[in-house]
Amino acid sequence: xxxxxxxxxxxxxxxxxxxxxxxxxxxxxxxxxxxxxxxxxxxxxxxxxxxxxxxxxxxxxxxxxxxxxxxxxxxxxxxxxxxxxxxxxxxxxxxxxxxxxxxxxxxxxxxxxxxxxxxxxxxxxxxxxxxxxxxxxxxxxxxxxxxxxxxxxxxxxxxxxxxxxxxxxxxxxxxxxxxxxxxxxxxxxxxxxxxxxxxxxxxxxxxxxxxxxxxxxxxxxxxxxxxxxxxxxxxxxxxxxxxxxxxxxxxxxxxxxxxxxxxxxxxxxxxxxxxxxxxxxxxxxxxxxxxxxxxxxxxxxxxxxxxxxxxxxxxxxxxxxxxxxxxxxxxxxxxxxxxxxxxxxxxxxxxxxxxxxxxxxxxxxxxxxxxxxxxxxxxxxxxxxxxxxxxxxxxxxxxxxxxxxxxxxxxxxxxxxxxxxxxxxxxxxxxxxxxxxxxxxxxxxxxxxxxxxxxxxxxxxxxxxxxxxxxxxxxxxxxxxxxxxxxxxxxxxxxxxxxxxxxxxxxxxxxxxxxxxxxxxxxxxxxxxxxxxxxxxxxxxxxxxxxxxxxxxxxxxxxxxxxxxxxxxxxxxxxxxxxxxxxxxxxxxxxx
Amino acid sequence: xxxxxxxxxxxxxxxxxxxxxxxxxxxxxxxxxxxxxxxxxxxxxxxxxxxxxxxxxxxxxxxxxxxxxxxxxxxxxxxxxxxxxxxxxxxxxxxxxxxxxxxxxxxxxxxxxxxxxxxxxxxxxxxxxxxxxxxxxxxxxxxxxxxxxxxxxxxxxxxxxxxxxxxxxxxxxxxxxxxxxxxxxxxxxxxxxxxxxxxxxxxxxxxxxxxxxxxxxxxxxxxxxxxxxxxxxxxxxxxxxxxxxxxx
Ligand SMILES: Cc1cc2nc3c(=O)[nH]c(=O)nc-3n(C[C@H](O)[C@H](O)[C@H](O)COP(=O)(O)OP(=O)(O)OC[C@H]3O[C@@H](n4cnc5c(N)ncnc54)[C@H](O)[C@@H]3O)c2cc1C
Ligand SMILES: Cc1cc2nc3c(=O)[nH]c(=O)nc-3n(C[C@H](O)[C@H](O)[C@H](O)COP(=O)(O)OP(=O)(O)OC[C@H]3O[C@@H](n4cnc5c(N)ncnc54)[C@H](O)[C@@H]3O)c2cc1C
Numbered sequence: 001x002x003x004x005x006x007x008x009x010x011x012x013x014x015x016x017x018x019x020x021x022x023x024x025x026x027x028x029x030x031x032x033x034x035x036x037x038x039x040x041x042x043x044x045x046x047x048x049x050x051x052x053x054x055x056x057x058x059x060x061x062x063x064x065x066x067x068x069x070x071x072x073x074x075x076x077x078x079x080x081x082x083x084x085x086x087x088x089x090x091x092x093x094x095x096x097x098x099x100x101x102x103x104x105x106x107x108x109x110x111x112x113x114x115x116x117x118x119x120x121x122x123x124x125x126x127x128x129x130x131x132x133x134x135x136x137x138x139x140x141x142x143x144x145x146x147x148x149x150x151x152x153x154x155x156x157x158x159x160x161x162x163x164x165x166x167x168x169x170x171x172x173x174x175x176x177x178x179x180x181x182x183x184x185x186x187x188x189x190x191x192x193x194x195x196x197x198x199x200x201x202x203x204x205x206x207x208x209x210x211x212x213x214x215x216x217x218x219x220x221x222x223x224x225x226x227x228x229x230x231x232x233x234x235x236x237x238x239x240x241x242x243x244x245x246x247x248x249x250x251x252x253x254x255x256x257x258x259x260x261x262x263x264x265x266x267x268x269x270x271x272x273x274x275x276x277x278x279x280x281x282x283x284x285x286x287x288x289x290x291x292x293x294x295x296x297x298x299x300x301x302x303x304x305x306x307x308x309x310x311x312x313x314x315x316x317x318x319x320x321x322x323x324x325x326x327x328x329x330x331x332x333x334x335x336x337x338x339x340x341x342x343x344x345x346x347x348x349x350x351x352x353x354x355x356x357x358x359x360x361x362x363x364x365x366x367x368x369x370x371x372x373x374x375x376x377x378x379x380x381x382x383x384x385x386x387x388x389x390x391x392x393x394x395x396x397x398x399x400x401x402x403x404x405x406x407x408x409x410x411x412x413x414x415x416x417x418x419x420x421x422x423x424x425x426x427x428x429x430x431x432x433x434x435x436x437x438x439x440x441x442x443x444x445x446x447x448x449x450x451x452x453x454x455x456x457x458x459x460x461x462x463x464x465x466x467x468x469x470x471x472x473x474x475x476x477x478x479x480x481x482x483x484x485x486x487x488x489x490x491x492x493x494x495x496x497x498x499x500x501x502x503x504x505x506x507x508x509x510x511x512x513x514x515x516x517x518x519x520x521x522x523x524x525x526x527x528x529x530x531x532x533x534x535x536x537x538x539x540x541x542x543x544x545x546x547x548x549x550x551x552x553x554x555x556x557x558x559x560x561x562x563x564x565x566x567x568x569x570x571x572x573x574x575x576x577x578x579x580x581x582x583x584x585x586x587x588x589x590x591x592x
Numbered sequence: 593x594x595x596x597x598x599x600x601x602x603x604x605x606x607x608x609x610x611x612x613x614x615x616x617x618x619x620x621x622x623x624x625x626x627x628x629x630x631x632x633x634x635x636x637x638x639x640x641x642x643x644x645x646x647x648x649x650x651x652x653x654x655x656x657x658x659x660x661x662x663x664x665x666x667x668x669x670x671x672x673x674x675x676x677x678x679x680x681x682x683x684x685x686x687x688x689x690x691x692x693x694x695x696x697x698x699x700x701x702x703x704x705x706x707x708x709x710x711x712x713x714x715x716x717x718x719x720x721x722x723x724x725x726x727x728x729x730x731x732x733x734x735x736x737x738x739x740x741x742x743x744x745x746x747x748x749x750x751x752x753x754x755x756x757x758x759x760x761x762x763x764x765x766x767x768x769x770x771x772x773x774x775x776x777x778x779x780x781x782x783x784x785x786x787x788x789x790x791x792x793x794x795x796x797x798x799x800x801x802x803x804x805x806x807x808x809x810x811x812x813x814x815x816x817x818x819x820x821x822x823x824x825x826x827x828x829x830x831x832x833x834x835x836x837x838x839x840x
Binding site: 005008032036037041043044047048084087088089090092093102547548549550 | 626662669783
């Protein structure tokens with residue numbers, strides 16, 4: 001079995017040095033919140049993660065959720081762990097105070113989510129989805145819906161799901177066909193949803209489904225979809241779960257990873273119609289979902305980081321123990337002594353730290369966009385957030401595939417057999433590039449909505465800001481090499497941007513053809529940026545006498561490694577972007 | 593009744609200890625620090641006693657630098673009512689700690705003092721015993737079960753031969769063992785509340801206690817590497833092997 005320990009040193013370094021968390025909170029007027037409090041929170045979350053949730057990860061992989069007479073039965077031990085999670089108050093972390101939440105910043109939510117996701121991604125999805133539903137209802141629901149449903153969701157007594165996908169409507173939600181017919185004070189919902197995570201289970205006394213469906217005579221396409229709240233159990237006159245609603249899980253998918261997260265086919269209205277309540281305006285359901293898009297997509301990026309971290313911890317442990325080299329005197333030594341194993345571990349370490357830097361920076365940007373008092377400032381933070389989001393989601397989850405694969409490689413043959421648990425992280429990571437918008441969709445979002453739509457202005461500002469870091473680094477002799485590498489990466493980014501703005505109009509395949517490479521290029525640049533900032537901070541702390549010397553020295557080396565091994569990928573993505581879509585699209589479909 | 597609980601800041605039990613190369617101590621640079629696990633058990637017991645209506649107040653006390661306030665806050669988040677830091681930059685030896693705690697006892701007049709049976713850093717297991725002697729009150733060490741009734745406590749102790757049950761008059765000093773209870777997980781809202789609970793800082797000098805030590809530490813060294821074991825067929829062979837090694 002593999003142990004998980006929260007990487008608190010790196011997290012605290014990010015909060016204090018890269019994000020200046022205390023100042024962030026002060027400027028926002030949050031007097032009660034500071035880094036000391038966050039450390040205490042992360043400490044306790046780390047304890048619950050390590051002691052209660054992480055040990056269930058492998059159990060869940062081998063004993064996934066099952067479907068029986070009474071619906072879905074989750075993995076043994078999950079209900080107990082969920083009870084402890086609820087009793088300790090974790091579901092309320094970031095929810096608003098009106099309904100019993102603690103109102104903590106998104107950034108703190110992200111840092112705590114990293115712990116649950118590293119502990120067990122499958123487990124963490126249940127509270128994650130509930131958190132998303134709480135936000136959707138809080139932002140768009142009527143006061144009555146909020147008062148009726150939110151307190152028990154915020155406390156974690158009830159969980160929630162997101163019912164978007166149908167067999168004909170995955171990436172293309174315009175094709176949603178589920179129907180909602182008004183009846184008295186509610187609606188009757190019918191249709192089938194697929195791939196619904198945690199669509200049913202026995203851990204909570206009620207499950208609140210948020211469902212996309214069409215009203216009668218709704219316009220076609222995305223502008224005719226409405227959002228409904230459909231409880232598993234209808235509430236009685238005291239507001240407690242009573243009569244069973246007409247929504248059932250009819251089958252579970254067998255899948256590559258996250259076995260303990262039930263992926264349900266949900267049938268609504270097989271027996272006359274599931275009672276549902278409209279959330280927000282009619283026909284405006286997708287817009288309601290989109291208001292949570294940054295959170296949900298960045299949250300999925302965090303999952304890539306979390307699994308990379310867990311895979312790294314396990315590989316490191318193994319590399320220190322596995323004896324494979326033999327010295328001349330016949331004694332054997334561990335594989336961590338081999339340069340190539342070091343290379344793999346450094347890849348894992350530097351990529352994970354870069355992912356964390358970017359993911360936390362992006363989460364902080366969401367907070368800043370909410371806190372800024374000056375509307376222009378608020379807009380700037382919101383635009384930056386929307387630029388980061390597809391990079392965080394797309395780049396981190398794609399890189400996580402490579403990192404969790406390296407985790408297996410470090411284990412040699414034992415990585416490929418299931419016994420060690422390394423393979424699970426690789427299999428679990430595979431979903432992260434698919435749900436919440438595939439990598440292809442992230443690329444399109446970045447290139448289309450986030451770059452071309454504003455003529456690349458938001459991106460230009462970001463690249464300028466990264467150059468400021470590169471300039472600051474070049475003032476320090478020991479960072480001169482890294483500085484010029486980052487400067488070069490920024491220039492590459494500018495070249496890619498200019499190329500895109502010049503060529504996108506040529507034909508519609510150009511943007512679609514280059515988009516994923518563009519997104520990855522930006523990911524590696526942003527990773528180089530946060531590692532550069534970390535190196536700068538580490539240098540200045542080392543020059544003074546602040547901080548933990550061995551950690552700071554390691555940070556500098558890790559940043560150097562990133563610069564040597566990962567940052568050069570920017571150049572290769574640039575070459576591919578500039579090759580355009582010609583060789584991508586030249587074959588006729590029949591020629592394949 | 594008030595219950596006083598001692599809390600020590602120690603290297604987290606998950607951390608693999610590294611001895612400094614000059615043998616002067618263990619490396620605590622950037623190492624994760626936590627509440628001594630036995631003290632956590634002592635606090636959990638105190639909270640249960642209070643919540644069952646058998647005490648009014650639980651006070652956590654720690655002697656150390658300001659960084660130990662972090663552990664006191666953890667104690668407050670677990671549910672203690674208030675905290676006292678005996679402020680000192682010195683690395684107190686058990687006798688000094690016991691003397692300082694006695695001063696706090698004189699101020700607070702607790703009906704029960706609960707301590708961990710030992711701290712996992714130096715593993716001294718002395719403070720509780722010394723404190724009871726200085727205070728001239730009964731002691732019960734290594735408690736794995738604790739029942740209060742009125743003026744006395746019935747304590748089941750873990751001893752080499754198994755379990756021993758004794759009765760002590762209160763006030764008393766009781767040091768707790770691993771199996772007494774399982775400490776709770778801290779609740780998120782309680783972490784926030786802990787920030788607002790009182791934490792008094794009293795400099796060691798103000799208590800009139802000197803930080804002098806009567807023990808001298810020679811040097812620290814890591815334990816020798818474990819040698820590879822052998823599998824024995826039966827008891828006879830085991831005895832044979834032990835004899836061969838001159839162990840019996
Ligand atoms: C384990 C699991 C859990 C899930 N949980 C939920 C859930 O809780 N709730 C929910 O509603 N859904 C859930 N989903 C559904 C998930 O969001 C979809 O699978 C995802 O949106 C992709 O849709 P699809 O599967 O229909 O793939 P498709 O849309 O058919 O995509 C197939 C391929 O085509 C590409 N593609 C499609 N359209 C475009 C385009 N316009 N441009 C470029 N490329 C394109 C995609 O990138 C992909 O490579 C889950 C899925 C899985 C597997
Ligand atoms: C499904 C499967 C089928 C197999 N089939 C067979 C079979 O039919 N017959 C058979 O004999 N074996 C078989 N094997 C064993 C396979 O060949 C070994 O797993 C492989 O050689 C790696 O050795 P290892 O697992 O001991 O890993 P290790 O040697 O422990 O390697 C662990 C890590 O250390 C690295 N490493 C080790 N030594 C060095 C070095 N000197 N320099 C740099 N890096 C180093 C490795 O690259 C790896 O990343 C099979 C294994 C599997 C998983």
